[in-house]
Amino acid sequence: DSGVTQTPKHLITATGQRVTLRCSPRSGDLSVYWYQQSLDQGLQFLIQYYNGEERAKGNILERFSAQQFPDLHSELNLSSLELGDSALYFCASSVDRTGSNYGYTFGSGTRLTVV
Amino acid sequence: EDKVVQSPLSLVVHEGDTVTLNCSYEVTNFRSLLWYKQEKKAPTFLFMLTSSGIEKKSGRLSSILDKKELFSILNITATQTGDSAVYLCAVNTGNQFYFGTGTSLTVIP
Numbered sequence: 738d739s740g741v742t743q744t745p746k747h748l749i750t751a752t753g754q755r756v757t758l759r760c761s762p763r764s765g766d767l768s769v770y771w772y773q774q775s776l777d778q779g780l781q782f783l784i785q786y787y788n789g790e791e792r793a794k795g796n797i798l799e800r801f802s803a804q805q806f807p808d809l810h811s812e813l814n815l816s817s818l819e820l821g822d823s824a825l826y827f828c829a830s831s832v833d834r835t836g837s838n839y840g841y842t843f844g845s846g847t848r849l850t851v852v
Numbered sequence: 853e854d855k856v857v858q859s860p861l862s863l864v865v866h867e868g869d870t871v872t873l874n875c876s877y878e879v880t881n882f883r884s885l886l887w888y889k890q891e892k893k894a895p896t897f898l899f900m901l902t903s904s905g906i907e908k909k910s911g912r913l914s915s916i917l918d919k920k921e922l923f924s925i926l927n928i929t930a931t932q933t934g935d936s937a938v939y940l941c942a943v944n945t946g947n948q949f950y951f952g953t954g955t956s957l958t959v960i961p
Binding site: 845 | 897940942948949
């Protein structure tokens with residue numbers, strides 16, 4: 738157990754629907770990062786929050802949004818889902834703003850299947 | 853455009869073999885390079901490299917960074933079936949991590 742908790746583990750939903758993925762960072766970590774991992778593209782950075790505020794944005798679609806709450810857990814909302822959104826979504830956390838000092842700790846991921 | 857490229861994409865070896873995985877990068881603001889091992893779950897941290905020429909070692913795994921030629925290698929000696937995994941390389945630019953697509957290693961008994 739890495740200390741980063743992601744729920745649910747698996748999610749199957751129909752196209753056009755909306756889902757919420759949840760992540761609790763490791764105790765003491767202030768940064769939360771979201772990544773999308775699909776078979777053909779590897780790990781793609783989506784977005785980062787640090788202590789409740791958005792810090793960096795990657796290749797995140799407009800249909801996706803995220804937030805980090807005062808208790809530091811984060812949610813990734815995916816709407817108007819398409820078949821191509823099927824992927825493994827990882828959350829990672831780090832104690833610092835950039836992960837430069839100690840790297841990331843990853844959660845075990847949420848596997849999303851859009852049918 | 854910042855990018856990280858890993859090679860080979862996959863390899864299959866017999867137990868006891870030694871393998872070398874490569875990671876090359878082109879980024880505008882290099883801070884560190886990290887190696888992760890991903891089995892069927894979350895990637896687990898192996899090494900972080902920030903300085904050229906200093907080898908990091910953990911058991912049968914070792915890694916080194918060349919900041920002049922912009923690459924890193926991960927060596928695994930005396931491979932075991934438990935080494936079978938995808939090995940990911942990531943470069944931290946201060947704003948985010950850029951991941952390569954990984955090298956899939958399969959170790960056959």
